[in-house]
Amino acid sequence: MRPRKASKGPGSAVAPRVTGLAHVFAATGYSLAGLRRLWAETSFRHEVLALCASLAALALVGASMVEVAVLAGLFLLLIAVEALNTAVECIVDHVSPEWSAAARDAKDLGSLAVMCLLIVTGIYVAVTVAQHALG
Numbered sequence: 001m002r003p004r005k006a007s008k009g010p011g012s013a014v015a016p017r018v019t020g021l022a023h024v025f026a027a028t029g030y031s032l033a034g035l036r037r038l039w040a041e042t043s044f045r046h047e048v049l050a051l052c053a054s055l056a057a058l059a060l061v062g063a064s065m066v067e068v069a070v071l072a073g074l075f076l077l078l079i080a081v082e083a084l085n086t087a088v089e090c091i092v093d094h095v096s097p098e099w100s101a102a103a104r105d106a107k108d109l110g111s112l113a114v115m116c117l118l119i120v121t122g123i124y125v126a127v128t129v130a131q132h133a134l135g
Contacts (some may be wrong), residue, residue, distance in 0.1 A: 034083060043114075044082055051075050054125045061132035071128075074121045081117050085110035 018026045038044045051071075058068055088110040096103040 038079070038083055038086060041082070041086055044079075044086075047075075047078060047082065047118075054121075057125060057129050061129050063128055063132060067128050070124065071121070074117070074124060078114070078117050078121060081113050085114050 017023075054071055055068070058071060089107055092103045092106050
């Protein structure tokens with residue numbers, strides 16, 4: 001899928017860069033591979049279930065298309081933050097397989113970023129549902 005780059009040591013060559021429309025297709029493939037990797041995370045699958053429940057709640061109370069679009073935007077942002085958190089965890093585990101305070105802190109900070117966005121999304125869904133349900 002990805003062209004392998006040779007090491008940059010003496011006498012080694014680097015694969016040519018993909019440009020133009022081929023780059024768009026290659027980048028799409030990389031993104032889909034990232035989505036497949038993210039699907040392996042239990043937390044991501046739980047977030048997808050929460051999105052389904054949130055969409056159902058918004059539909060039940062008759063939320064507008066704009067309100068649903070805001071939820072979709074928040075969920076896409078959540079996917080991005082979850083992907084970055086998972087990337088941080090992968091790199092930390094690779095670079096620092098032994099326990100270390102720095103590795104713990106990096107993982108905890110990534111988790112905090114995800115939690116903040118989950119809270120914002122939850123507040124948005126709760127306020128939107130309450131606004132419709134209460135008049």
